[in-house]
């Protein structure tokens with residue numbers, strides 16, 4: 001059996017599928033997608049609500065429909081797929097070790113590798129909620145899988161902690177399935193979800209959103225019986241005397257996602273502690289030459305369309321690398337200025353940019369009437385106005401090549417009041 005591939009893609013979610021299709025289109029002949037689940041599609045398979053693909057397909061699709069389009073594209077190619085197969089190790093010299101019940105342990109090699117492992121949810125243990133340990137506490141994504149894919153209803157009276165998109169989507173989903181969602185509780189003074197999800201998933205169903213509140217106690221012997229929430233001060237500490245009690249049987253946690261980077265860290269690839277993903281160049285190449293990364297494994301996305309665009313870039317670059325064209329040249333470092341939490345990419349090789357480079361970032365608070373500035377030393381390269389910015393909404397700017405060429409070895413992205 002030939003175990004040598006041009007490009008191996010790890011993860012068969014939207015990132016992996018787009019990367020594989022693009023690598024194939026750009027001339028990589030032997031492309032393999034390895035997916036640990038029994039089917040392709042990743043997290044989209046359980047996201048049966050609509051709202052996917054508005055940017056990329058200019059249509060409103062459900063998650064499975066969006067994934068299905070890419071699965072069909074894969075079927076029209078000679079891309080190989082290994083399902084039920086878990087990658088357990090990758091090395092800097094592109095050896096991929098994986099294991100499956102059907103084929104056992106395998107060691108594969110590739111000209112280039114694309115990491116598309118997505119992310120997982122933060123659990124109750126990770127945020128240390130006090131109280132009893134009864135049944136009825138789920139991560140929102142786990143509940144989504146039970147309800148949408150396995151056909152189990154997880155509870156009747158629900159409190160949701162966290163107002164990120166998954167929490168909001170599940171508030172609506174549980175309501176539509178007949179549950180009473182009593183509250184969505186958010187630690188921050190603002191929601192971490194998309195505005196459209198606040199409107200369509202909470203406001204439309206009269207579900208109250210408690211900003212600057214957190215769960216301070218979960219009570220229940222066998223099953224959750226009560227939840228206590230408190231208002232928090234500016235240091236996010238519960239304020240005594242502000243308790244509100246909810247009689248409920250279920251708590252859903254939507255308290256953040258963690259990129260799945262165990263393989264990346266073990267391969268000694270340089271990580272960004274702000275994104276919890278690999279540090280990447282403009283073409284999504286990591287610090288290990290020929291190993292690329294895209295999608296939620298690099299930074300958590302709210303829109304799958306951006307995952308697709310980023311992953312096509314990674315796939316094209318992986319094909320190019322495998323066919324012998326290595327990117328190089330002087331590097332411009334992208335620094336974060338005021339109000340900016342992180343950027344992706346963190347490094348740009350100017351010679352490798354054709355028309356312009358897309359830079360993604362998130363701000364650290366909610367702002368109105370702002371201007372995004374890209375500067376190099378004392379020179380302002382470009383500026384972009386924004387009426388509204390929030391940490392829950394990823395920002396994207398494109399820096400044109402002609403302006404980038406005027407930059408030194410460092411540019412700064414900052415956000416200021418207009």
Ligand SMILES: Cc1cc2nc3c(=O)[nH]c(=O)nc-3n(C[C@H](O)[C@H](O)[C@H](O)COP(=O)(O)OP(=O)(O)OC[C@H]3O[C@@H](n4cnc5c(N)ncnc54)[C@H](O)[C@@H]3O)c2cc1C
Pocket residue numbers: 010011012013014015016034035036037041042043044047050051052053085086087088116117118119141144165166169260263294295296297300301302303304305307
């Ligand atoms: C609940 C929820 C609601 C969302 N709603 C919207 C929405 O309305 N609109 C929108 O545009 N976007 C939405 N998104 C965001 C979008 O769906 C994600 O950003 C996108 O799915 C990320 O794609 P990915 O391929 O990076 O990750 P994933 O979809 O998570 O895929 C990663 C894949 O890698 C596999 N994998 C991981 N490790 C290994 C390994 N070691 N070996 C083999 N395989 C491995 C996993 O099994 C998985 O299939 C939502 C996301 C969630 C979670």
